[in-house]
Amino acid sequence: MNETDARAVYQKALKAHRFRERAALAAVHVGLVFYVLLSVYPLLRIFSVSLRPGDRIISTDLSLIPAGASFLSYMKVLHETNFLFWLWNSLIITCATSAIGVSLAAAAAYAFSRFRFPGHKTGLTLLLGNEMIPAAMLLLPLFLMIMKLGLINTYLGMIIAYSVTSLPFSIWILKGYYDTIPKSLEEAALVDGTTRFGAFIRIILPLSTPALAIAFLFNFTQAWNEYLVARVVLTDARMYTWTLGLFELQGQYLTQWGMFAAASILVTIPVLGVFLYSSKWLISGLTLGGVKG
Amino acid sequence: MTALLGSIIEVARFVAVIFFAIALLEAYLYVHFHLYDRRWFLPACVLAAAAAGLGAARLWAPDRFFELGLAAAMVETALAFGFIRLRGRYALAYMMLAPAILGLTLLIIYPLCFEVYLSFHDLKLTTIMQWSRTGALPFVGIKHFVKVFTSSPLSEVSFWQLFLRTIWWTFINVFFHVTGGFALALLLNHKIKLKGIYRTFLIIPWAMPQVVAVLAMRGEFHSQYGFINITIQRAIDWLPLLGKAGLHPIQWLTQHPFLTCSVINIWLGIPFMMVVILGGLQYGASAFQQFRMITLPLIKPVLAPAVTLGTVWTFNNINVIYLVTGQAGGTEDADIMVSALYKASFSFYRYSYSAAFAIVIFFILFAFAMAWLKWTRGTESVYERD
Numbered sequence: 001m002n003e004t005d006a007r008a009v010y011q012k013a014l015k016a017h018r019f020r021e022r023a024a025l026a027a028v029h030v031g032l033v034f035y036v037l038l039s040v041y042p043l044l045r046i047f048s049v050s051l052r053p054g055d056r057i058i059s060t061d062l063s064l065i066p067a068g069a070s071f072l073s074y075m076k077v078l079h080e081t082n083f084l085f086w087l088w089n090s091l092i093i094t095c096a097t098s099a100i101g102v103s104l105a106a107a108a109a110y111a112f113s114r115f116r117f118p119g120h121k122t123g124l125t126l127l128l129g130n131e132m133i134p135a136a137m138l139l140l141p142l143f144l145m146i147m148k149l150g151l152i153n154t155y156l157g158m159i160i161a162y163s164v165t166s167l168p169f170s171i172w173i174l175k176g177y178y179d180t181i182p183k184s185l186e187e188a189a190l191v192d193g194t195t196r197f198g199a200f201i202r203i204i205l206p207l208s209t210p211a212l213a214i215a216f217l218f219n220f221t222q223a224w225n226e227y228l229v230a231r232v233v234l235t236d237a238r239m240y241t242w243t244l245g246l247f248e249l250q251g252q253y254l255t256q257w258g259m260f261a262a263a264s265i266l267v268t269i270p271v272l273g274v275f276l277y278s279s280k281w282l283i284s285g286l287t288l289g290g291v292k293g
Numbered sequence: 294m295t296a297l298l299g300s301i302i303e304v305a306r307f308v309a310v311i312f313f314a315i316a317l318l319e320a321y322l323y324v325h326f327h328l329y330d331r332r333w334f335l336p337a338c339v340l341a342a343a344a345a346g347l348g349a350a351r352l353w354a355p356d357r358f359f360e361l362g363l364a365a366a367m368v369e370t371a372l373a374f375g376f377i378r379l380r381g382r383y384a385l386a387y388m389m390l391a392p393a394i395l396g397l398t399l400l401i402i403y404p405l406c407f408e409v410y411l412s413f414h415d416l417k418l419t420t421i422m423q424w425s426r427t428g429a430l431p432f433v434g435i436k437h438f439v440k441v442f443t444s445s446p447l448s449e450v451s452f453w454q455l456f457l458r459t460i461w462w463t464f465i466n467v468f469f470h471v472t473g474g475f476a477l478a479l480l481l482n483h484k485i486k487l488k489g490i491y492r493t494f495l496i497i498p499w500a501m502p503q504v505v506a507v508l509a510m511r512g513e514f515h516s517q518y519g520f521i522n523i524t525i526q527r528a529i530d531w532l533p534l535l536g537k538a539g540l541h542p543i544q545w546l547t548q549h550p551f552l553t554c555s556v557i558n559i560w561l562g563i564p565f566m567m568v569v570i571l572g573g574l575q576y577g578a579s580a581f582q583q584f585r586m587i588t589l590p591l592i593k594p595v596l597a598p599a600v601t602l603g604t605v606w607t608f609n610n611i612n613v614i615y616l617v618t619g620q621a622g623g624t625e626d627a628d629i630m631v632s633a634l635y636k637a638s639f640s641f642y643r644y645s646y647s648a649a650f651a652i653v654i655f656f657i658l659f660a661f662a663m664a665w666l667k668w669t670r671g672t673e674s675v676y677e678r679d
Contacts, residue, residue, distance in 0.1 A: 028480050035477060036494040039564070042509040043497060045520065060523045088297065096304045100311060108393035115386035123390075130401065131602070132658055134609045136635040137651035140644065141404035141411065148425055155300065156307050164400045167393060196385050225502045228611055232639050243504045247616070250508045257512075264505045275500035276493055279568075 043268065050074065050261035057258040073258035074266070077249075083263055085238055086245035090224060093155055093241065097162040098219035105167055105215055106208075109174035110200055114183070124175075127168040135165075135228065143232050153236045161233055162223045170215040177211035178204060217278055224271070242267055315392045322391055325376040326384035335373055342369030411648035412437055418642045437649035446637040446650055450625045456657070459608065459629040462555065466607045469559040471600060474566025481567070482574050492571075499564035507616040510557045514545040521545065550618050550627035558613045562603065569599040597669055604665075608658060611635050630654050 044064060049057070051069040061067075077083050111117070112124060142161055151157030181204060189199040205212070227243040234240055240248070246267070249260040328334055346365025350358045414430035415437075424430050442452050481492060498506055513520040522542040529536040545553045573595030614632040618624050619640075628636070634654060638647040 025483065025485060028483050028485060031480050032477075032485075032491045032495075036491060038560070039495055039497050041520070042506070042513055043501065045513065046505075046509045058518060060518060060526070062520070062523060088300070092300055092304055096308055100308065104393045104396055107389040111386040111389040115383055117383035117386040130397075132605055132609075132662055133401070133405075134631050134634070134651065134654060134658070136609075136611055136631050136638065137408065137655055138401065138404055139635070140638045140647055140651065141407040142400065143639075144411075144416075144644070145404065145407070155304050159304070159307065160400065164396045167397065171393065197389075200389075225504060227504050228615065228635065243502070246504055246508065250512075260508070264509065268501055268505050271502050272497070272500050276496065279496060279500065 046261045073262035077259040077262045086240050086242040090241040093158045094223040096159050097223045100163045101219040102216045105170035109171045112175045113178035130168045157233050161229050166219045166222045322388045329376045338373040342366050408648045416644040437646050441650050446633045455630045462629050463607045470562040470566045473563040477567040478570040496564045514553050516544045550624045554614050554627045
């Protein structure tokens with residue numbers, strides 16, 4: 001075989017290889033686009049339903065922007081339902097829960113990260129094991145306790161029911177983060193005359209802002225999106241959180257479908273924005289807690 | 294406006310009360326950790342606890358005056374000996390843990406103990422008034438545990454059906470979560486354009502509030518106005534032959550509720566697995582041989598905890614099933630154990646029965662977890678990780 005032949009064969013093989021590579025890449029794009037459509041479609045459809053004009057809310061129309069699109073459903077959900085009350089209830093319950101949860105977790109995680117006290121390992125295992133307890137199992141006695149204390153239909157009952165649900169997970173995330181902060185920083189502060197607790201407040205906490213934000217966000221989304229506990233504790237429509245309200249709107253399927261869609265879009269967009277913005281950190285927190293376990 | 298202000302004040306006051314309670318707890322710990330070596334420490338503790346117990350009894354339970362005082366003194370004696378043994382070591386650690394421990398004790402451990410108590414007593418709608426007045430309940434032994442295995446938690450479906458369905462539900466969901474997540478992660482792992490945008494869109498089912506996502510998907514399964522049946526109907530209109538071949542719109546929610554719930558839950562769970570797997574993947578490995586020899590071992594440390602977590606979540610998932618089938622007159626054909634438990638507690642108000650059922654479910658999950666841990670430890674020793 002002479003040189004030109006070899007070169008021709010090589011060129012041909014290269015061409016075939018490039019073609020195959022390009023075809024593979026195209027297939028990858030096709031697969032991804034297909035699944036992206038599958039992921040996004042329900043949200044898009046809700047959006048299109050929310051834009052439908054009043055007389056055509058129920059139809060088998062599949063177009064994204066319906067004919068005669070209007071914001072009527074948005075107006076109706078804001079004016080004719082308790083939607084704003086529901087949002088407010090959710091907000092206040094969620095903020096109080098997250099504040100309590102994160103402050104408890106921040107302190108407890110420091111103890112787990114820096115001290116080897118008796119019960120250290122048992123404590124961590126129990127925190128992880130807590131993940132296994134079915135929510136419905138805890139809910140029954142909690143509900144009865146809340147009822148006996150007369151806290152049905154109150155913010156306090158909801159805050160009590162929510163406050164520790166995310167605690168074990170937050171402790172794990174924060175402990176994992178504290179573990180990465182070198183001990184020498186605190187030791188330097190101790191030499192300079194602060195107490196151990198002072199070092200925690202002035203050095204560890206400021207350095208852990210990203211992890212604290214993750215923990216806060218985790219607590220926040222858990223409580224914000226919760227449905228099952230709220231359904232049991234809240235029975236008065238004025239006290240509903242938005243998840244209960246939404247389910248109620250959807251319950252009367254055919255008549256209020258447009259309002260349900262508009263309300264869904266209104267709550268989804270901020271949540272989606274915050275989640276996507278913070279997803280990188282949230283995920284690293286998740287895997288950190290998981291892998292270290 | 295006043296309502297809004299009122300609610301803020303109410304919640305702020307409550308949070309203040311909680312922080313005040315925490316301050317009291319810390320003061321208690323501080324005193325005990327620093328004065329443990331005084332000669333008067335033990336007698337002072339016992340006396341103070343007895344006084345506090347008597348005072349509390351005077352306020353809230355006058356009929357148990359001396360019992361409460363005695364109990365407080367005894368508990369405090371035991372605690373004081375603990376503090377003396379610790380000799381002030383780990384003071385900061387325990388003081389920082391104390392609020393969390395107190396919260397977990399009051400809201401997880403105490404409810405679990407209460408649940409055990411409930412399961413041996415009889416609390417239902419007819420006895421609940423008496424219970425909330427007097428706090429006393431008739432003791433019924435293991436009656437409820439027997440009933441868990443012999444009668445239906447709802448109206449038709451039996452315990453064993455639920456048990457098998459739960460296993461099946463957990464298996465197919467986790468299976469498709471992992472394979473779907475793997476497939477997407479492998480696709481995303483190529484060096485392609487628009488990768489970030491694809492990734493963002495693919496996360497959306499996970500990022501959306503779950504209630505919205507499930508209810509939106511439920512709408513797509515509606516027999517008349519859902520996307521799936523509209524598409525089927527249009528396909529038939531377009532090509533009548535398909536209709537003759539047996540294709541027709543399907544009553545998803547009433548006739549195939551389990552399938553519907555599974556599809557929705559799989560759709561919801563894939564993004565999480567995708568993200569986890571993507572985090573563990575390295576560039577370049579794509580051929581099958583490479584996949585088996587390189588990618589899988591690489592991914593295993595990330596995948597194993599995610600699968601464990603995913604299994605527990607799926608086993609305990611009430612949300613999807615309840616939101617799809619939970620309304621009055623809903624079907625029982627999609628229920629798994631935990632959703633049946635939720636409905637038995639809060640739609641059928643069978644409290645004591647549900648407590649027994651919950652304990653049975655807990656032990657089943659516990660047994661599975663132990664077996665799983667043993668198995669993964671076994672495989673791990675092959676690799677000699679860590």
